[in-house]
Amino acid sequence: xxxxxxxxxxxxxxxxxxxxxxxxxxxxxxxxxxxxxxxxxxxxxxxxxxxxxxxxxxxxxxxxxxxxxxxxxxxxxxxxxxxxxxxxxxxxxxxxxxxxxxxxxxxxxxxxxxxxxxxxxxxxxxxxxxxxxxxxxxxxxxxxxxxxxxxxxxxxxxxxxxxxxxxxxxxxxxxxxxxxxx
Numbered sequence: 001x002x003x004x005x006x007x008x009x010x011x012x013x014x015x016x017x018x019x020x021x022x023x024x025x026x027x028x029x030x031x032x033x034x035x036x037x038x039x040x041x042x043x044x045x046x047x048x049x050x051x052x053x054x055x056x057x058x059x060x061x062x063x064x065x066x067x068x069x070x071x072x073x074x075x076x077x078x079x080x081x082x083x084x085x086x087x088x089x090x091x092x093x094x095x096x097x098x099x100x101x102x103x104x105x106x107x108x109x110x111x112x113x114x115x116x117x118x119x120x121x122x123x124x125x126x127x128x129x130x131x132x133x134x135x136x137x138x139x140x141x142x143x144x145x146x147x148x149x150x151x152x153x154x155x156x157x158x159x160x161x162x163x164x165x166x167x168x169x170x171x172x173x174x175x176x177x178x179x180x181x182x
Contacts, residue, residue, distance in 0.1 A: 054127070057123075057127060058127050058128070058147075061120070061123050061124060061127055061128075062141060062145055062147065064120055064123075065120065065124065065141050066141070068120055069103060069120075069141070070141075070182045073100065073101060073182060074101055074102060074103050075101055075102075075140060075141050075142075075143075075177065075180045075182055076098065076101060076102040076103070076138060076139060076140045076141065076177045077102065077103045077104075077105070077121060077124045077125070077138070077139040077141075078094075078095070078098060078102045078103070078104050078105070078136070078137070078138045078139075079104070079105045079106070079107055079121075079125060079135050079136065079137050080095075080104075080105075080106060080107065080135055080136040081106065081107040081108045081135055081136075082106065082108035082109075083108075085156075085157075085160070086136060086156055090136060094170060094174070097174045097178070098138075098173075098174055098177050098178070101177050101178065101180070102138075102177060103120075103121055103124075105121050105125075107135050124139055125137075125139075128147055128149055129149070129151075130149055130151060133151070133153040133154070135153065136152040136153065136156065137149065137150065137151050137152065137153075138150040138152070138173045138177075140173070140176050140177055140180070142180065143180065143181070143182065148176065150169060150172070150173045152166065152169065152170070155169050
């Protein structure tokens with residue numbers, strides 16, 4: 001019996017040096033966590049403050065959209081640029097379908113048209129665009145207060161290569177914009 005126990009012990013128990021290393025590592029990690037906890041706490045509080053501030057900014061922008069755009073019959077924002085890759089397509093295919101119900105901005109003409117931080121369009125783009133390449137982009141404000149963002153950049157390039165679901169995404173955007181009752 002002792003022989004079997006010895007084999008089992010050797011098989012399932014790590015050697016003393018490994019146990020000592022793991023205990024030493026654990027002690028170092030605990031000391032490091034205690035030492036860094038004030039820094040981690042400050043970073044956590046700052047991040048929480050940032051998220052709360054952003055939440056209230058988004059809420060205020062949604063309120064402004066309801067006050068300014070909804071009475072004009074506009075429930076969405078669409079932005080594109082003068083890129084030769086999509087300008088002609090967007091101006092002939094997509095924009096005519098949504099122009100009456102959407103605030104439309106051309107990113108390439110922002111300096112000529114007086115683009116600044118006080119504009120509602122700028123605030124909408126800044127707070128709701130997401131990450132990555134952000135144009136062409138459609139942002140729809142639903143009457144319930146929800147916001148739905150459509151980023152077309154990657155889907156459009158996949159569409160040009162014959163892949164992807166760009167047309168379905170475009171159709172979903174157009175249908176959503178045109179179906180909202182204000």
